[in-house]
Amino acid sequence: MELRQLRHFVAVVDTGNLSRAAERVAISQPALTRSIKNLEELLGVELLERKPRGVTPTEAGVSLYHHATIVLNACQRLAREVREIERGVTGTVRVGIASMFATHVMDRVAAQLAADHPRLALVVTEGFFEDLLRGLVDGRYDVVFSNFPQVPVSADLHLEPLLDVVSSVVASARHPLARRRDLQRRDLVDQRWVIADLPHAQDSFEKYFAIDGLPAPGDVYRTNSLNLMVALVATGRFVSTLPEHLLAREFAAGTLRRLALPGGGIERKAGLIYRESRQPRPAVDHFMSEVRRTCVALAAGR
Numbered sequence: 001m002e003l004r005q006l007r008h009f010v011a012v013v014d015t016g017n018l019s020r021a022a023e024r025v026a027i028s029q030p031a032l033t034r035s036i037k038n039l040e041e042l043l044g045v046e047l048l049e050r051k052p053r054g055v056t057p058t059e060a061g062v063s064l065y066h067h068a069t070i071v072l073n074a075c076q077r078l079a080r081e082v083r084e085i086e087r088g089v090t091g092t093v094r095v096g097i098a099s100m101f102a103t104h105v106m107d108r109v110a111a112q113l114a115a116d117h118p119r120l121a122l123v124v125t126e127g128f129f130e131d132l133l134r135g136l137v138d139g140r141y142d143v144v145f146s147n148f149p150q151v152p153v154s155a156d157l158h159l160e161p162l163l164d165v166v167s168s169v170v171a172s173a174r175h176p177l178a179r180r181r182d183l184q185r186r187d188l189v190d191q192r193w194v195i196a197d198l199p200h201a202q203d204s205f206e207k208y209f210a211i212d213g214l215p216a217p218g219d220v221y222r223t224n225s226l227n228l229m230v231a232l233v234a235t236g237r238f239v240s241t242l243p244e245h246l247l248a249r250e251f252a253a254g255t256l257r258r259l260a261l262p263g264g265g266i267e268r269k270a271g272l273i274y275r276e277s278r279q280p281r282p283a284v285d286h287f288m289s290e291v292r293r294t295c296v297a298l299a300a301g302r
Contacts, residue, residue: 001042003075006068008035009047013065016054066138073139091283092121096132098146099226100165100243101270105145108294113287120283128198128224133157136273142284145291147243147270149200155276162271162295167243168258174236178257185212185261190219194232194240197222208241208266241266271295 011021012032022029040047047061057065077094097106106124113120127135129149135141137154147165169188171178177187189209195201206216221238223229230246232238233256244265250256258265272288 001039003072005035005039006072008032009039009061010065010068010072012036012048012055013057013061016056018055069138077139091281092123093283093287094123094125094140094142095287096125096127096135096141096144096146098129098132098270099126100147100246101145102126104245105163105291105294105298108297109287109290112294113290116290117286120286122287128196129200130198133273136275142274142278142281143288144273145271146273147268148273149204149268151200151203153273158274158276159269160272160274161269162292163269163299165243165245165268165270166265167241167268168265169239169241169261170233170247170256170258171239172234172236173254173257175239175257177239177259181260183259183261185209186214188239188259188261189214189217191217191239192219192221192237193217194221194223194229194238196226196229197224205241 008021008025008027011024012018015021015024018029018032022032025032027035036048043060043064045060046058047064048055049058049061095106102124110122110124113122125135125141129146129151132141132144132146133153136144136157148159148161153159177183177191180187185208193205195205202222205220209216221232226242226246229240229242230250233240233242234250239259244251244258247256251258272291274288278284
């Protein structure tokens with residue numbers, strides 16, 4: 001099995017079309033077809049199902065795609081690191097972060113690393129939890145910094161808690177519920193909500209109301225944009241559960257308010273997530289050490 005065959009196969013699955021895949025890998029379509037056929041003969045399985053409007057992977061093809069993606073990402077990282085060593089660069093760390101930590105943790109970390117390790121490069125990508133974990137598993141990220149939802153993760157992943165994150169149900173100061181002091185969960189059922197468009201967010205949303213035997217609200221907007229969630233709450237038409245550290249300015253200005261609900265905020269852990277099986281790399285170790293120092297400072301209010 002050759003790397004080029006894996007690249008050809010991944011291109012076909014990504015595009016769902018032999019012609020577009022051939023353009024992507026810069027070979028003719030007949031040559032691409034032969035490459036895929038040789039790979040199928042080598043493995044003794046059918047990898048693609050040909051359909052009138054394109055191709056889709058078989059069950060065996062889905063499995064190969066997953067492993068091929070990991071292998072190709074690892075090869076790209078290897079080639080990049082060898083070139084960086086030749087140029088005298090310490091290395092590149094590819095980081096996935098939850099959006100809520102871009103200007104709370106990662107900005108401090110990046111600035112300090114630039115001062116202490118000028119030859120270390122960061123590639124930082126924002127995302128939500130499920131997407132970040134997929135990127136970590138398939139090798140797109142070296143490490144992830146995120147809040148920890150209550151969902152199971154792969155046994156090969158280690159979660160290192162470093163921060164406590166408090167989220168509250170919030171609304172605009174103009175919202176009808178903003179000044180009430182006798183609120184209960186049942187008062188929120190008929191409100192218009194905006195929540196993250198992710199399975200764990202929906203699950204937490206439903207459990208929040210199920211505690212009091214209530215149905216989850218039906219008037220719900222979903223989005224993968226944290227900024228949009230805050231903006232919609234600010235219109236005065238929505239409520240949401242949002243991390244308090246992101247809203248310090250809005251709370252201080254009085255434009256957004258924590259709703260006065262029994263029990264206060266929802267506290268969760270956040271921190272580093274990385275593969276237990278990862279090979280030590282100085283660049284990644286420098287990054288993780290700086291994240292730990294930054295989180296200690298934040299927890300101490302510095």
